[in-house]
Amino acid sequence: MADGQDKNIDATTGTELKGHEWDGIAELDTPLPRWWLWTFYATIIFAIGYVIAYPAIPMLHDYTRGMMGWSSRGALAKELAAREAEIAPLRRAIADTAITDLPGKPQLMQAAVEGGRAAFKVHCVQCHGSGAAGAKGYPNLNDDDWLWGGDLATIEKTITDGVRNPNHDATRVSMMPAFGRDQLLTGAQVNDVVAHVRVISRQDRPSAASQRGAKLFADNCAVCHGPDGKGTRALGAPNLTDGIWLYGGDTDTIHETVWNSRQGVMPRWDDKLDKATIRMLATYVHSLGGGEATLVEAGNGVE
Amino acid sequence: MPAGSSTLYEKRKGVYPKAVDGFYRRLKWAIMAVTLAIYWGTPWLRWDRGPYAPDQAVLIDLAHRRFYLFAIEIWPHEFYYVAGLLIMAGIGLFLVTSAVGRAWCGYACPQTVWTDLYQHVERFIDGDRNAQIKLAKAPWSVAKLTRRLTKWGVWLAIAFATGGAWIFYFADAPTLLHDVWAGSAAPVAYATMAVLTATTLLLGGFMREQVCIYMCPWPRIQTAMLDEKSLVVTYKDWRGEQRGSVKKAQASPDLFGDCIDCNQCVAVCPTGIDIREGPQVGCITCALCIDACDKVMRQVGRQRGLIDYCTQEDVEAEKQGAPPRRALKTLLRPRTLAYAAVWLSIGAAMLFALGARTRIDIAAQQDRNPIFVRLSDGAIRNAYMVKVRNMEARPRPVTVAIEGLPDAMLWTDAMPREQAMATVTATVPADSVAKLRLFIAAPAPGPQRQDFAFTVRATDREGGGDSEPARFERP
Numbered sequence: 001m002a003d004g005q006d007k008n009i010d011a012t013t014g015t016e017l018k019g020h021e022w023d024g025i026a027e028l029d030t031p032l033p034r035w036w037l038w039t040f041y042a043t044i045i046f047a048i049g050y051v052i053a054y055p056a057i058p059m060l061h062d063y064t065r066g067m068m069g070w071s072s073r074g075a076l077a078k079e080l081a082a083r084e085a086e087i088a089p090l091r092r093a094i095a096d097t098a099i100t101d102l103p104g105k106p107q108l109m110q111a112a113v114e115g116g117r118a119a120f121k122v123h124c125v126q127c128h129g130s131g132a133a134g135a136k137g138y139p140n141l142n143d144d145d146w147l148w149g150g151d152l153a154t155i156e157k158t159i160t161d162g163v164r165n166p167n168h169d170a171t172r173v174s175m176m177p178a179f180g181r182d183q184l185l186t187g188a189q190v191n192d193v194v195a196h197v198r199v200i201s202r203q204d205r206p207s208a209a210s211q212r213g214a215k216l217f218a219d220n221c222a223v224c225h226g227p228d229g230k231g232t233r234a235l236g237a238p239n240l241t242d243g244i245w246l247y248g249g250d251t252d253t254i255h256e257t258v259w260n261s262r263q264g265v266m267p268r269w270d271d272k273l274d275k276a277t278i279r280m281l282a283t284y285v286h287s288l289g290g291g292e293a294t295l296v297e298a299g300n301g302v303e
Numbered sequence: 304m305p306a307g308s309s310t311l312y313e314k315r316k317g318v319y320p321k322a323v324d325g326f327y328r329r330l331k332w333a334i335m336a337v338t339l340a341i342y343w344g345t346p347w348l349r350w351d352r353g354p355y356a357p358d359q360a361v362l363i364d365l366a367h368r369r370f371y372l373f374a375i376e377i378w379p380h381e382f383y384y385v386a387g388l389l390i391m392a393g394i395g396l397f398l399v400t401s402a403v404g405r406a407w408c409g410y411a412c413p414q415t416v417w418t419d420l421y422q423h424v425e426r427f428i429d430g431d432r433n434a435q436i437k438l439a440k441a442p443w444s445v446a447k448l449t450r451r452l453t454k455w456g457v458w459l460a461i462a463f464a465t466g467g468a469w470i471f472y473f474a475d476a477p478t479l480l481h482d483v484w485a486g487s488a489a490p491v492a493y494a495t496m497a498v499l500t501a502t503t504l505l506l507g508g509f510m511r512e513q514v515c516i517y518m519c520p521w522p523r524i525q526t527a528m529l530d531e532k533s534l535v536v537t538y539k540d541w542r543g544e545q546r547g548s549v550k551k552a553q554a555s556p557d558l559f560g561d562c563i564d565c566n567q568c569v570a571v572c573p574t575g576i577d578i579r580e581g582p583q584v585g586c587i588t589c590a591l592c593i594d595a596c597d598k599v600m601r602q603v604g605r606q607r608g609l610i611d612y613c614t615q616e617d618v619e620a621e622k623q624g625a626p627p628r629r630a631l632k633t634l635l636r637p638r639t640l641a642y643a644a645v646w647l648s649i650g651a652a653m654l655f656a657l658g659a660r661t662r663i664d665i666a667a668q669q670d671r672n673p674i675f676v677r678l679s680d681g682a683i684r685n686a687y688m689v690k691v692r693n694m695e696a697r698p699r700p701v702t703v704a705i706e707g708l709p710d711a712m713l714w715t716d717a718m719p720r721e722q723a724m725a726t727v728t729a730t731v732p733a734d735s736v737a738k739l740r741l742f743i744a745a746p747a748p749g750p751q752r753q754d755f756a757f758t759v760r761a762t763d764r765e766g767g768g769d770s771e772p773a774r775f776e777r778p
């Protein structure tokens with residue numbers, strides 16, 4: 001401790017001491033630097049101004065809203081609106097271009113695909129999955145097999161009106177009968193048809209059962225699936241001879257499909273999304289690798 | 304801390320270095336001329352790279368993320384070359400420090416060069432040391448103010464030229480010069496100029512040796528790297544002491560050493576220190592005191608080198624009576640040779656790598672969601688984002704192929720699968736990256752994970768190519 005005459009003044013620094021001391025270590029009562037003090041006052045003034053201008057103090061049921069009317073929710077809404085306004089011309093251009101003309105405008109097409117990618121993440125992933133790879137009963141949109149067709153216009157129509165959508169006349173409908181449950185075929189007959197389907201999809205070798213099934217298939221199934229089982233896109237009847245199955249190609253699953261039929265539903269989107277968004281979604285789905293050129297002959301292919 | 308010498312804050316003492324001439328002063332002039340010429344001249348050098356690339360010899364193109372250095376063009380992914388250059392610069396400083404001490408500080412450091420320039424301006428306007436001291440002490444008057452304003456004006460002009468020159472390294476210099484005067488350059492260009500002008504003026508005009516003594520970390524690092532074999536500016540006290548005037552020495556020659564206590568060494572020192580107090584962190588080894596003292600010794604007819612570049616070992620030897628060793632002799636020793644060897648081998652390795660690098664390069668990233676897709680004919684499809692980088696300043700035709708995936712076919716998202724082939728061709732624009740979304744279909748039977756490689760080959764006369772390992776996955 002300093003040994004100045006005045007007890008409270010440190011001799012070395014000439015500064016007043018706090019007055020307490022531990023093991024010979026005392027604390028100086030150094031005055032605040034002037035600039036520090038003024039900065040401190042300035043922050044107080046700033047704080048008062050801030051409380052007046054901005055939302056600040058929580059109340060029981062509300063909070064002080066400030067004179068500027070600012071809120072973080074409002075700021076976000078403003079940002080979103082600004083972004084919407086920014087891309088509005090692009091959306092308008094997409095909405096005004098027929099989907100079949102989009103591939104001729106690469107820049108617009110690219111914007112549409114990217115917009116579709118974003119919209120897909122919001123509206124479609126719930127069923128089709130984030131990679132659009134689908135799941136049992138929900139088609140994989142990456143492959144080259146399409147129930148209703150894989151060209152741009154057809155995809156757009158499917159998204160617009162949905163599949164088996166109640167209370168919507170334009171929706172896509174295909175009604176496979178529940179052959180077993182509704183006793184259109186006997187249990188043995190259903191087994192024979194399943195055996196035939198296993199053969200035309202090259203999973204089993206022909207057998208007596210499959211030969212009986214071929215006859216039953218021609219009478220009951222060929223109307224929609226075609227005589228050779230390659231499906232009919234206009235009816236949404238899947239191709240039974242390819243490597244892709246919406247519900248599964250094993251005997252049990254095919255049996256269940258024939259017995260109960262399948263009635264998958266996809267919502268219509270024209271009442272929820274605007275034209276541009278639907279168009280963008282269609283271009284995105286088309287870009288995933290299985291998209292077909294426009295004007296494909298219907299009637300071939302399918303799930 | 305003893306009472307009395309208590310304050311931690313020391314007010315700056317004015318430093319008014321006196322003009323001096325001599326070998327080291329001329330060396331300093333030469334180095335200043337060269338370094339300033341490099342700084343101001345480099346952006347204006349041109350280098351023809353053809354129609355697709357800028358013709359500025361040295362250009363750091365931040366917007367396009369390219370670094371051009373004469374014939375060398377560096378892409379962001381090749382930044383290790385820049386890292387290599389920085390490592391070389393580091394080792395180079397080790398080398399220089401172990402060989403010639405703080406030569407960087409004394410001659411080449413921008414702080415030293417600009418301070419030197421500013422001090423020269425100061426002497427030109429205010430006169431030499433004594434006149435400067437007088438002027439500093441004089442009360443403010445119109446005459447003093449005029450001088451001050453003139454000096455600050457010239458300083459500001461130099462600072463502006465310095466800060467202004469910096470931006471030309473980052474854009475085409477002639478265009479930017481025009482834009483800057485026309486007021487149409489980017490705001491960041493003006494901001495950079497303003498900041499660098501201000502710092503140059505402040506550091507070169509007003510802070511000077513305080514930067515070296517208080518702010519710069521380098522003196523501390525260098526001090527740690529010096530050893531008894533490093534050259535430092537040394538006052539040979541065994542020869543100089545006892546100090547005394549020529550007259551006194553004539554009266555009693557046995558009592559006095561060679562130093563006549565004329566204080567010339569202190570007067571010329573740009574950092575305002577007295578080297579006779581021994582080696583100290585404030586000494587940037589600019590050797591101006593050597594010049595000053597040599598001149599004095601010549602005038603009084605004594606041997607030169609009372610203050611000289613000297614190693615600690617030489618000091619000990621000379622104290623024992625050995626003759627002074629030539630400074631250059633200390634350069635060749637294992638430590639400096641080892642640094643030189645490392646420095647040269649890094650340089651050689653980089654040159655070799657630069658010479659051997661291919662200017663075409665392929666990278667592939669497999670789609671992970673979904674990893675594979677079963678196609679209607681039963682085949683399995685994987686998708687990849689393939690990037691072909693053309694680092695030449697001209698468009699190049701390339702062929703992308705796959706190796707190690709039997710029966711696989713390749714197509715892009717711009718064509719239908721029916722047109723799939725074993726290879727895909729594309730033209731990559733000059734100096735850019737072409738992105739190809741590639742689909743590969745292969746028969747379903749096969750290993751779950753199959754390694755293969757994408758290859759790219761330039762099909763023009765120069766050729767060259769690259770390959771990238773990739774993986775094909777099946778259910």
Ligand code: SF4
Nearest residue numbers: 572586587589590592
């Ligand atoms: S002491 Fe001598 S070498 Fe060191 S900075 Fe001063 S003049 Fe330069």
Ligand code: SF4
Nearest residue numbers: 562563565566568596
């Ligand atoms: S310049 Fe030389 S002689 Fe003069 S004071 Fe310095 S060391 Fe001594």
